[in-house]
Amino acid sequence: MAVNAMRRTMVAAVLHGAKDVRLEEMPIPQLGPEDLLARVEAASPDFTDRKVYLRGSHPMITIPGLFGHEWAGVVVARGGQADTRWQPGMRVVAANSAPCTDPDPAARCRACRRSRQSMCERLLYNNGAFAPYIRIPGRIAEVNLHELPPQIPFEEAALAEPLACxxxxxxxxxxxxxxxxxxxxxxxxxxxxxxxxxxxxxxxxxxxxxxxxxxxxxxxxxxxxxxxxxxxxxxxxxxxxxxxxxxxxxxxxxxxxxxxxxxxxxxxxxxxxxxxxxxxxxxxxxxxxxxxxxxxxxxxxxxIYHHTPGDFAGAVQAIVHREVPVARLITARLPLIELPRALEMVQERTTLRTILFPWGRFDA
The missing domain is CATH 3.40.50.720 (NAD(P)-binding Rossmann-like Domain)
Incomplete structure (x- = not known):
């Protein structure tokens, strides 16, 4: 069972080290004042995830830590001071990071002041896509969260992050x-x-x-x-x-x-x-x-490493306006429990992109 509603727990993928990823029961993420909680409707493991799995480390993840960074889903809860643009029930896609967002440009890091946001010295990463729920930190909600129109499938929107790169x-x-x-x-x-x-x-x-x-x-x-x-x-x-x-x-x-x-x-x-x-x-x-x-x-x-908020916004729009045929990349669909198999498929190149469904439904 993906979620235990009575105990407020979920089963999520946790990376413990090289070739050591486990599906573990853990609390549904708690929210800070500016955070959002989303239900993950579709997620996708990429070659970066495969490399992280094999090496057991990457700058964007602390070990042990929640795994997965490409997803799309629905807002289900919000912190008390979260931006009022985002309300429960909204279909969204979020990037896996956010650079400096201080309103005073002079307070931002040197890379961001030089318009090199992908090299932000304070880049905030977010993982946990291979789970039924994911926390969206307030900084990411501020600059790297986008609403999805109803006609865009979650599985296509989940590919916005690699497209942004x-x-x-x-x-x-x-x-x-x-x-x-x-x-x-x-x-x-x-x-x-x-x-x-x-x-x-x-x-x-x-x-x-x-x-x-x-x-x-x-x-x-x-x-x-x-x-x-x-x-x-x-x-x-x-x-x-x-x-x-x-x-x-x-x-x-x-x-x-x-x-x-x-x-x-x-x-x-x-x-x-x-x-x-x-x-x-x-x-x-x-x-x-x-x-x-x-x-x-x-x-x-x-x-070229990573992306910027402008690139992520452009990727979402390219998917919404059908400028890039991301749907053709999806060659396999699996429930979350088959994450190890999905990672092997990436390594063996038997799939282009696999979509994982934390809720076991293939109708996203």
Missing amino acids: VMQGARRIQISDGDRVVIVGAGPIGLLFIAVLRHRYGRSIRLLSVDHHDDRLALSKSFGADEALNTAGRSLRAGMQEVFGAERADVVIEAVGSTQAHQEAFELVGRGGTLVSFGGVAEGSILSLDLHRLHYEEIRIIP
């Missing part, structure tokens, strides 16, 4: 008409990049998706890629020459999260081009670069 990347990359853009990796993030860039730039740019899986490459074309290239056992640059007529690209986006993929992506960047380092890797991972090329060819490297 992609939105930050698309916003910060300099792309010009006629540019050749390569996305390394045709998983959920790579597919979202294709959809977002195609919507933003139309047919003024050429998009190439590269991966080792033909099924995902086929899907990349439906998301907007001009060409899809299976690079298993072949030279990336030779493949580039074949499909683009050039061995290197203007922008290369690494959406895999491995040192090897970063190395291959750097080799594909042309003169004056940009490498976008999106996929997160383990601490201590070292990338060997040809500094001669880096300097004389003025290659830029732009790392």
